Amino acid sequence: MAISPKSVKLLWTAAAGRCAFPGCGERLCIYGSGNAAPFTIGEMAHICGDKPGSNRHDSSQSEAERDDYTNLLLLCPTHHALIDRRENEAEYPADLLLQIKATHEAGITHRLDASVLEPRRAVARKVLAILEENHASWLQYGPKSELARREPGNERAHAVWVSERLSVIVPNNRCIAEILREREAMFRPDEQAAIAAFLLHVRSYERWVRDEMDYQVVLRFPTEFESMIKEASHAGP
Numbered sequence: 001m002a003i004s005p006k007s008v009k010l011l012w013t014a015a016a017g018r019c020a021f022p023g024c025g026e027r028l029c030i031y032g033s034g035n036a037a038p039f040t041i042g043e044m045a046h047i048c049g050d051k052p053g054s055n056r057h058d059s060s061q062s063e064a065e066r067d068d069y070t071n072l073l074l075l076c077p078t079h080h081a082l083i084d085r086r087e088n089e090a091e092y093p094a095d096l097l098l099q100i101k102a103t104h105e106a107g108i109t110h111r112l113d114a115s116v117l118e119p120r121r122a123v124a125r126k127v128l129a130i131l132e133e134n135h136a137s138w139l140q141y142g143p144k145s146e147l148a149r150r151e152p153g154n155e156r157a158h159a160v161w162v163s164e165r166l167s168v169i170v171p172n173n174r175c176i177a178e179i180l181r182e183r184e185a186m187f188r189p190d191e192q193a194a195i196a197a198f199l200l201h202v203r204s205y206e207r208w209v210r211d212e213m214d215y216q217v218v219l220r221f222p223t224e225f226e227s228m229i230k231e232a233s234h235a236g237p
Contacts, residue, residue: 003044007069011044014069016184020104021079025181027196028076043080045073047097055089056097073101111182120186124232127179130172131226137164165209173202197222
């Protein structure tokens with residue numbers, strides 16, 4: 001028995017193409033750049049294991065029940081491997097995985113229903129306002145600000161910039177990222193590359209702020225993302 005096309009469609013649609021593991025939400029369809037075609041990294045994990053000896057295997061299930069949508073959970077490769085490790089079977093029983101699936105799918109439905117009520121232009125304007133606050137902070141206190149150029153060795157001025165990164169820019173970036181994830185359906189396929197670049201910038205910037213990587217490795221802010229948001233903020237619904 002194999003997973004039917006119907007179950008595949010139900011699973012990917014209900015999960016919105018995102019990893020259902022709590023706190024993950026990784027996008028499981030990767031949009032290519034240039035001539036590269038999109039590809040998927042999602043894995044359809046069995047809640048009750050499909051083979052004898054596998055985690056959570058239920059011998060009372062029929063083959064059809066094992067490969068049905070109701071016994072499947074959409075995960076990224078990392079979390080699929082995590083729940084299927086033998087030593088983790090007690091930590092991730094079938095009942096918990098069913099609850100994880102239900103919570104994820106209910107959350108997707110709630111966010112999509114809410115996004116339908118909010119015009120695309122309003123969402124873009126919300127994002128643009130946050131971007132402008134970040135830009136104002138960078139202009140006022142950043143390494144290329146008038147203050148930094150005038151007093152390059154001023155430790156107190158540098159401390160203010162460090163504070164701005166932690167208290168303004170990083171939280172604002174997280175807020176924008178959450179808005180984009182919750183309203184993904186509002187953006188066209190040709191806009192996904194700019195969004196992906198911004199999200200990568202957010203992750204790398206925050207890792208630099210936490211001293212986990214060098215500044216040279218941080219993906220610079222993608223100007224194409226800002227242009228897309230500005231265009232959407234002036235366009236129709």
